[in-house]
Each structure stands twice: as C-alpha cells, then as structure tokens.
Amino acid sequence: MSWTSAALRTAAQAGDYGRVIQLARRDARLSQKEMGEACGVSQSAISRLEKKGVGGTYDAKTLARAASHLQIPPHLVGLADHAAALAANADIGGSVERRNFFGGVAAVAVAPVVASFPAASAEYTASDGGSAATLRMVTGGYRRLDGTTPSRQLVKPVLEHLQLTQALTQSVEEHDQRNRLAAVGSEVASLAGWLSWDMGDYGSARTWYGSAIKSARRAGNPLLAAYQLGSLAQFEAHAGNASEGMLLVRAARKALGERPPAIAEAWLTSIEALCHAAAGDGPETDVSLKEAARLAGRMVGESTPWPWVFTFNESKVAATRVACGAKLGRADWITSAQDSVAAVLSSGHDKQRALLILDVASGHLASGRIDGAFALATGALETGVKYRSGRIVERARSLRRSYSPRLLPRVVREFDDRLYEIFL
Incomplete structure (x- = not known):
C-alpha cells in the first residue's frame, strides 16, 4: 500500500481513520472477518471501526491493533500523540509504573504482518487467538519500544517473556500449536540478541541469535529460519567477521529455497554487501549494493511478509551504502547516498x-x-x-x-x- 496515495492522504487529513483502515485492508486483500481474527476482535468491530468517519470516537486499542497489523504509519490514524504519551511513561521511576507502562504497550501492539509468503500465512498467523497470538502481540510491543527505550530497561522483561514462551512451548502437546509457540520463541530470542548487541554484550548476542535460529528450525518455517540466519549474519558483518557473515548469508539463502520473497533477497544481498565491506573488498561491495537496490525497487507496492516487522526499501539500501562507505573509507559513497537516507534519518x-x-x-x-x-x-x-x-x-x-x-x-x-x- 502506498501511504502517499491521494485517497489515503485525504482520509487521514480529514480525520477519517476508519477509511484509512478500510483502504489499507482492501489493499492487503483481507476481509473484515480475517482482519478481526488477526486483531482479536469480531468482524462487526472492524466494520464499526471503518464506519466511524470524520469526528467519530475511535477506540485507541482497536485502532492501534488494526494499524499495526496493516503496517500503517501511526500518524496516519491519529496515533502519534497516543504513542508519545505511552513513551513518556517509560521515564517514570518505580517498578509499578514501569510494569503498567509495559503492560499498556503490550495491549495495543499486534503481530507483524503475515501476508505474501504462503507457508507463513497458513501456519503462523495470529488468527487462532491462542497463546501464540497473545505472546506475539507482546513481542511486537517490545520491538517497537526498542527505538526509544534503553536496552537495559527492555532486556529483563524480554528475557522473562522468552522464558514464559519457552515454558509454554514445552507444555503443549498439540503439534501445530507447539510449532506456533516455537516460532514466537524464535522472534523473542532474536529480539534479546538485538538488545544484547545494543548493550555491547556480543557473547550474549550470539547466544540469543543462535537460540532464535534453533527455535525457527524447530518450528519448521524456512522463512523464519532464513530471517534469523540473516540477522546473525548482519551482526557478524558489523562485528568485522566477514567470512562468518558470508557463510550465514549462504545458509539463509539455502533455507529460502528457489523462490524467496523479494524483501528477503534484497535484505540478504545488502547484508552480503556489509560482509564484503568488512573484508575490505570495495568492488564486490558495490556489486552487492547495486543488486540490493535493484531488488528493493521491485518491491514497490508489495506488502511486507512476516517475520519482517519493518519494511526494507531503497532508502534502507542507501543506508547500507553509507555504512559500507564508512567501513571502507569511501567518502564518495557516503556523500552520494546521503539524500536517499532521509527516510531513515527522520524515522522514530x-x-x-x-x-x-x-x-x-x-x-x-x-x-x-x-x-x-x-x-x-x-x-x-x-x-x-x-x-x-x-x-x-x-x-x-x-x-x-x-x-x-x-x-x-x-x-x-x-x-x-x-x-x-x-x-x-
């Protein structure tokens, strides 16, 4: 869905947030019933939401769930102030306030989009309304907090969340439900790896990324396994371990098979560029960056498949060129890509x-x-x-x-x- 389309912008500017949801839902080819199941509400609740119109009283919780599931930027549905209010509470001292804050965020967060990759949408959508759906909602909330919250505040509740997810996975006997829970466990472990990396704890980062890969394989989902292999490859590339990163990229491609989603191939190719840069190979880095940009250009209008929480586009490729330029001492790369990274520089x-x-x-x-x-x-x-x-x-x-x-x-x-x- 193009968030710059005239119809969507007009509805957003007028305050008709239900119309924004409706346009995005139809673009994603979801029925109101499917949308309701994904958000944990009824079909009639989605119908009422879409009919609120200009000046209607919107339930923030339902609106946030719908917007997050459809990957709609919060400001297009009037949620920027709401999110800012939640974030402000993160600085309040005391364990009680912090627990209330994290609980509030979990209540309005939803699972990443499950759309264009059949295996993922068939098996791992949050539409069953069970434990996996609830746990994934919480994971999404923590992931969205990462950009504006110290990792040291997040890592403890995330690890407790991981412990709960793993315990529930072990207690379930039904095969499909256990796979769904294992997939959620993979996502949580990957987030723990990311937080450890941010804290400079490389040993723990590798441990949690390794756990994420194992859980993804246990869940039997090749796309998730490839995502976690790619995440570890990205970490190793930034850590300067070029050969290890390249091996992980190859393993991720192998897991994807012959027809990977475009976003997966573009993202992995950009990580391949980082690996070449870590090895000091400028020409190969440039080849990979150009290929990543070409692949990203093919994704215009495509929805983002789970487990990708955020989009990967040409602006992200430009940001990777800047990172590679910094590693290689190529000021010309950094200068040439600066204008294209405006979206990343203005992100939250x-x-x-x-x-x-x-x-x-x-x-x-x-x-x-x-x-x-x-x-x-x-x-x-x-x-x-x-x-x-x-x-x-x-x-x-x-x-x-x-x-x-x-x-x-x-x-x-x-x-x-x-x-x-x-x-x-």
Missing part, C-alpha cells in the same frame, strides 16, 4: 538514526571536514548516552580512533572530554 528509531549519523560523520572525516564530522558525532554520542547504548558509544570511539593528527582541534578535544566521562 533514535538509536538506528544515531548509528547512521556516525557513519555520515565518517564520510565528513574522510573528506577532511573535521568540525562537521565531530559535530555530528557529538550529537549521536549524546543519543548513545541517553539510551545507554554500548553499540553507539563504541562506534563513536571507533570514529575517534580513526583520527590522529598532531594537533587536536577544539571540537575534537571537547569530544574527547565527553567520551572520557562515559561509563555504561
């Missing part, structure tokens, strides 16, 4: 944006624009401190290590002073 995921800004700062540094480089790096570093992100802070330190002149400009001395104060 503060930590991802900070990492991308540090890559852009590397391009400035390579071009001799020292003041601009460290001005950008300082802003990104403050984001790392705010969210206690070991990954961001270490990336900032890496940028600083790459610059060693005889005389330090003032902006660099100030950056050093700030770095010395940081103990995560």
Whole structure:
C-alpha cells in the first residue's frame, strides 16, 4: 500500500481513520472477518471501526491493533500523540509504573504482518487467538519500544517473556500449536540478541541469535529460519567477521529455497554487501549494493511478509551504502547516498538514526571536514548516552580512533572530554 496515495492522504487529513483502515485492508486483500481474527476482535468491530468517519470516537486499542497489523504509519490514524504519551511513561521511576507502562504497550501492539509468503500465512498467523497470538502481540510491543527505550530497561522483561514462551512451548502437546509457540520463541530470542548487541554484550548476542535460529528450525518455517540466519549474519558483518557473515548469508539463502520473497533477497544481498565491506573488498561491495537496490525497487507496492516487522526499501539500501562507505573509507559513497537516507534519518528509531549519523560523520572525516564530522558525532554520542547504548558509544570511539593528527582541534578535544566521562 502506498501511504502517499491521494485517497489515503485525504482520509487521514480529514480525520477519517476508519477509511484509512478500510483502504489499507482492501489493499492487503483481507476481509473484515480475517482482519478481526488477526486483531482479536469480531468482524462487526472492524466494520464499526471503518464506519466511524470524520469526528467519530475511535477506540485507541482497536485502532492501534488494526494499524499495526496493516503496517500503517501511526500518524496516519491519529496515533502519534497516543504513542508519545505511552513513551513518556517509560521515564517514570518505580517498578509499578514501569510494569503498567509495559503492560499498556503490550495491549495495543499486534503481530507483524503475515501476508505474501504462503507457508507463513497458513501456519503462523495470529488468527487462532491462542497463546501464540497473545505472546506475539507482546513481542511486537517490545520491538517497537526498542527505538526509544534503553536496552537495559527492555532486556529483563524480554528475557522473562522468552522464558514464559519457552515454558509454554514445552507444555503443549498439540503439534501445530507447539510449532506456533516455537516460532514466537524464535522472534523473542532474536529480539534479546538485538538488545544484547545494543548493550555491547556480543557473547550474549550470539547466544540469543543462535537460540532464535534453533527455535525457527524447530518450528519448521524456512522463512523464519532464513530471517534469523540473516540477522546473525548482519551482526557478524558489523562485528568485522566477514567470512562468518558470508557463510550465514549462504545458509539463509539455502533455507529460502528457489523462490524467496523479494524483501528477503534484497535484505540478504545488502547484508552480503556489509560482509564484503568488512573484508575490505570495495568492488564486490558495490556489486552487492547495486543488486540490493535493484531488488528493493521491485518491491514497490508489495506488502511486507512476516517475520519482517519493518519494511526494507531503497532508502534502507542507501543506508547500507553509507555504512559500507564508512567501513571502507569511501567518502564518495557516503556523500552520494546521503539524500536517499532521509527516510531513515527522520524515522522514530533514535538509536538506528544515531548509528547512521556516525557513519555520515565518517564520510565528513574522510573528506577532511573535521568540525562537521565531530559535530555530528557529538550529537549521536549524546543519543548513545541517553539510551545507554554500548553499540553507539563504541562506534563513536571507533570514529575517534580513526583520527590522529598532531594537533587536536577544539571540537575534537571537547569530544574527547565527553567520551572520557562515559561509563555504561
């Protein structure tokens, strides 16, 4: 669904959020009954939602579930303020308030879209309304919090959620339900790996990504297994382990079979580019990036299949080119891709944006624009401190290590002073 279509924009601007839901549902080729099952409500509830019209009183919980399932940007259904209010509560001190906050988020989050990959939609949709659907809702809530919440606050409830999911999986005797729960366990373990990576705990990250791969295979879903293999490959590429990352990319492609979804192939090709960059191979990196961009261009108008929570498009490929350019010292790549990463830079995921800004700062540094480089790096570093992100802070330190002149400009001395104060 194109979120820039005239009909959808008109409905959103008028406040007819039910019409926005209806347009997106029809584009996804879902009936009201199927939509209701996926969101845990009745067909009539979806019908009433779509008929609210301009000025209608919308139930935020149902609206959020429908919008999240259809991957509609929250502001198009008037949920930006609601999400901001929830996020504000994350800073409230005390365990009771924090538990209430996490519970509230879980209540309005829903599963990732299950659409265009038949095996996934047939077996792992949340439409059964059982334990797997409920657990996946909670996982989606935690995943969406990642962009604006310190990983150290999230990791404990996520690991408790993983423990519960694994316990329920072991207690179930029915084969299909056990597979569904194993698939949810894979998603939660992958999220735990991502949070550990953000905290700079590489050992735990590898452990949880490995657990995610095993659970995906236990669930018998090749798309999920490929996604988790690709996630670990991405981690290894960023960690500098090029050969290990490339082996994992090949394993992911093997798991996908002969006709993978376009998003899977585009994403894996971009990770392949990161692996080439980690190995210092500029020409092969460029070949993979161009192929990833070509594949991403084919996905215009396509829905995002589960387990991809977020879209992967040409803007994300451009962001990968920036990251590869930073690894290879190719300032020209970073400069040429900057305009194309505007969507990523304006996203609500503060930590991802900070990492991308540090890559852009590397391009400035390579071009001799020292003041601009460290001005950008300082802003990104403050984001790392705010969210206690070991990954961001270490990336900032890496940028600083790459610059060693005889005389330090003032902006660099100030950056050093700030770095010395940081103990995560």
